[in-house]
Amino acid sequence: QLQLQESGPELVKPSETLSLTCTVSGGSITSNSHYWGWIRQPPGKGLEWIGSIYYSGSTYYIPSLKSRVTISLDTSKNQFSLKLSSVTATDTAVYYCARHGRAIYGGFDSWGLGTLVTVSS
Amino acid sequence: EIVMTQSPATLSVSPGERATLSCRASQSVSNNLAWYQQKPGQAPRLLIYGASTRATDIPVRFSGSGSGTEFTLTISSLQSEDFAVYYCQQYNDWPPLTFGGGTKVEIE
Numbered sequence: 001q002l003q004l005q006e007s008g009p010e011l012v013k014p015s016e017t018l019s020l021t022c023t024v025s026g027g028s029i030t031s032n033s034h035y036w037g038w039i040r041q042p043p044g045k046g047l048e049w050i051g052s053i054y055y056s057g058s059t060y061y062i063p064s065l066k067s068r069v070t071i072s073l074d075t076s077k078n079q080f081s082l083k084l085s086s087v088t089a090t091d092t093a094v095y096y097c098a099r100h101g102r103a104i105y106g107g108f109d110s111w112g113l114g115t116l117v118t119v120s121s
Numbered sequence: 122e123i124v125m126t127q128s129p130a131t132l133s134v135s136p137g138e139r140a141t142l143s144c145r146a147s148q149s150v151s152n153n154l155a156w157y158q159q160k161p162g163q164a165p166r167l168l169i170y171g172a173s174t175r176a177t178d179i180p181v182r183f184s185g186s187g188s189g190t191e192f193t194l195t196i197s198s199l200q201s202e203d204f205a206v207y208y209c210q211q212y213n214d215w216p217p218l219t220f221g222g223g224t225k226v227e228i229e
Contacts, residue, residue: 037218047157047165047208049218062217063122096164106212107155107170109177114164 002027004097004112012091012119018084022097022112029078030055035100037108038071038082040093048093052100053080087119123147123211127221133229140196142224144209149189153213156185156194159223160205168207169194196226204228 008020022036029036037052051061053071061069070083084091094116098108124147134140144154152172157165167176169185172192182197196203209221 046223047210047220049220051216052218060216098164100212100218101170104153104171104174106153106218107167107176107210108157108165109167109170111164111166 002099002110004099004110006095006097006112006115008115008117010115010117012087012117013121014088014119015086018082018087018091018095018117018119020082020095020097020115020117022080022082024078024080024099027099029073029080030075033102033105035060035102036071036073036080037098037100039096039098039108040091041096041114042090042093050082050084050095089119091117092119093117122217123150123214123219125209125211125219125221127207127209127224129224130222131225131227133227134199135229136201137198138229140199140203140226142194142196142207142226144187144192144194144221146190146192146211148214150211150213152188153211154185154187154192155210155212156183157208157210158203158205159208165208199226 003025005023012018035052038050068085094114096114098111100108126145128143154172156169159165173185206223206225
């Protein structure tokens with residue numbers, strides 16, 4: 001059974017870079033049937049997609065964050081990562097990694113548990 | 122960007138009753154729409170994809186319908202474990218992938 005697990009610092013200072021890693025087990029991130037994505041949820045608010053990466057390395061980002069976001073793959077470790085630079089308090093959120101399919105199967109069918117990242121000095 | 126609008130924001134329902142949740146897209150998304158359930162402190166769970174196909178292990182009381190710009194999630198007979206927040210999400214035209222603002226289903 002596919003499992004995803006986020007890891008990384010839970011506290012980041014303003015203007016610094018938020019870095020998270022998602023470790024995938026029970027499946028390969030080199031699957032050509034899926035994308036691997038990051039979604040965040042500010043406390044008490046809704047879901048916001050940040051970006052996704054395909055096994056080929058192609059990346060897709062939300063325009064509002066595109067200048068600050070990098071998503072990358074590490075196939076040797078079956079992991080993918082998120083970097084968000086120049087963070088502010090508005091980046092405080094629970095960050096989820098998740099898998100989504102292609103075409104009609106485009107929903108996020110597997111999720112990590114999420115990790116709360118707080119931006120504060 | 123395709124904007125997803127859910128209504129109502131909150132739905133008060135008694136156990137055993139039917140719940141009907143709506144999702145509207147700002148432009149056609151064909152049937153490339155998913156529904157999720159999220160309980161407090163948990164990650165979202167995929168309920169429906171392709172507008173009407175139940176995901177693995179999802180009970181038959183959950184059903185999705187619609188295409189184009191208007192979609193509905195119906196819970197035929199609410200169980201205690203169904204009280205949660207529900208989100209719709211389009212994946213027809215991306216980036217960006219976009220979610221609705223959510224509907225909270227609460228006990229009346």
